[in-house]
Amino acid sequence: MATILSVSGSPSATSRTARLLRHLDDRLRGHGHDVVPLDVRTLPAEPLLNADFGHPAVVEAAALFARADGVVVGTPVYKAAYSGLLKALLDLLPQYALTGKVVLPLATGGSTAHVLAIDYALRPVLNSMGPAHIVPGWFTLDKDITVAEDGSVTVAPGAAEALARVTDQFSASLHAHHATPALTG
DSSP, rough: OOOEEEEOOOOOTOHHHHHHHHHHHHHHHTTTTTEEEEGGGSSSSHHTTTOTTTSSSHHHHHHHHHHHEEEEEEEBTTTTBOHHHHHHHHSOOOOTTTTEEEEEEEESOGGGGGHHHIIIIIIIHHHTTSSSOOOEEEEEEEEGGEOOTTEEEEHHHHHHHHHHHHHHHHHHHHHHHHOOOOOOO
16 A cells, blocks of 8 residues: 655635545545645745745655655646645755655646646646656646535546546556566666
8 A cells, every 4th residue: 555645735725626636535545545635725834935944844744745655736726837835835845855756746727728737837846856757647627626515526527537537547657666666776
């Protein structure tokens, strides 16, 4: 069983992005993974904005990344890029915090005009952090995510099928990565 860190970069407490991630966390648990959610908005703002690498909350967040075998990174798209909150956290992690990990980037937004934010904004930053593999990500329109009063999430059929596919591909990549012994020199 792999440990997956599921990171929401949304600053909103009622975020569709975070709700969608928690919905996908359940699917990954169904694949036998241990999933640890991290809503970046719950970290104290001052250490994030002041680059306080030694703050206990930042140290613990970095430790969560270090312990994870795989990382799902979800963000709303703002001005054609990932959230500033997510950027603040990524900037405080060690340079190669994703070394050896399988990563699934996900984004949500109000318009298909932002669909390339994953490949042109988020993926390069994630890639610079040394992951073993970044699987193809997925962009989901806000209108395709419905949150009920009880907090449950329903995803429109076409988007749900695509999300299931990329989530299952991530899980399979994670299993394959763990089944392949590391090469030693």
